[in-house]
Amino acid sequence: MPPRIVEVRRNVLAKNDALAARLRARFAEAGVCVVGLVSSPGAGKTALLSETLRRLGARARVAALVGDLATDNDAVRLRTSGAPVRQITTGTVCHLDAAMVEQALEGWDLTSLDFLFIENVGNLVCPASYDLGEDLRVVLLSVAEGEDKPLKYPVIFHGADLALITKADLAEACGYDEALARRELDAVRPGLEVLRVSAKSGDGLPAWLARLGGAAAEKRAAAPV
Ligand SMILES: Nc1nc2c(ncn2[C@@H]2O[C@H](COP(=O)(O)OP(=O)(O)O)[C@@H](O)[C@H]2O)c(=O)[nH]1
Numbered sequence: 001m002p003p004r005i006v007e008v009r010r011n012v013l014a015k016n017d018a019l020a021a022r023l024r025a026r027f028a029e030a031g032v033c034v035v036g037l038v039s040s041p042g043a044g045k046t047a048l049l050s051e052t053l054r055r056l057g058a059r060a061r062v063a064a065l066v067g068d069l070a071t072d073n074d075a076v077r078l079r080t081s082g083a084p085v086r087q088i089t090t091g092t093v094c095h096l097d098a099a100m101v102e103q104a105l106e107g108w109d110l111t112s113l114d115f116l117f118i119e120n121v122g123n124l125v126c127p128a129s130y131d132l133g134e135d136l137r138v139v140l141l142s143v144a145e146g147e148d149k150p151l152k153y154p155v156i157f158h159g160a161d162l163a164l165i166t167k168a169d170l171a172e173a174c175g176y177d178e179a180l181a182r183r184e185l186d187a188v189r190p191g192l193e194v195l196r197v198s199a200k201s202g203d204g205l206p207a208w209l210a211r212l213g214g215a216a217a218e219k220r221a222a223a224p225v
């Protein structure tokens with residue numbers, strides 16, 4: 001890449017990092033636990049989020065932002081949970097950035113929330129470079145995508161705190177080799193925590209919800225008194 005393009009790209013990312021740090025401070029002050037979801041298109045982010053909002057919403061105050069290039073289909077799907085949801089449409093942009101999140105939060109009282117979920121644009125490449133100020137970044141990998149995606153798209157796994165193997169109900173039909181997938185995840189990001197879930201059958205959702213509860217408790221414990 002010519003030096004000028006590299007320089008512009010570096011400046012864009014530095015600006016995003018500064019804005020994400022500001023968002024992280026704002027989230028900490030409001031005491032809201034922010035969870036980002038990233039994956040390729042169709043890995044099951046919205047289906048999982050829909051179940052998460054419905055189940056967690058029974059005992060905590062939850063809300064979501066959802067990013068796509070076009071349509072508000074996912075926001076419409078997610079609102080059936082009863083949670084407040086805002087759609088971000090990015091036009092031609094292949095990821096969310098901190099400025100889009102900040103703008104989408106305008107007028108939203110964050111102190112009225114326990115959890116804010118951010119569903120990123122479906123893409124295993126671009127979102128990796130853009131911090132959104134999340135407390136927990138979760139990468140989803142469906143059994144239908146094959147076991148080798150961590151080897152092919154390592155950067156998104158480097159930046160994740162947790163990996164979810166999704167659509168577990170389809171594992172057998174897809175000939176999914178979970179032991180191989182876990183070995184490859186561990187090769188790319190040693191020690192990365194992995195949970196297996198199915199939004200359809202509900203398998204693994206209690207462990208996922210418990211993990212979210214743990215992240216919120218950690219955040220409360222770290223909050224200044
Ligand atoms: N069998 C099965 N299908 C799922 C599951 N989660 C999502 N899907 C389906 O996979 C497709 C894509 O899911 P969606 O949540 O829109 O993925 P997103 O693009 O990552 O938000 C939809 O047809 C969902 O019904 C699951 O756990 N099991």
Ligand SMILES: [Mg+2]
Binds near residue numbers: 045046047
């Ligand atoms: Mg979606």
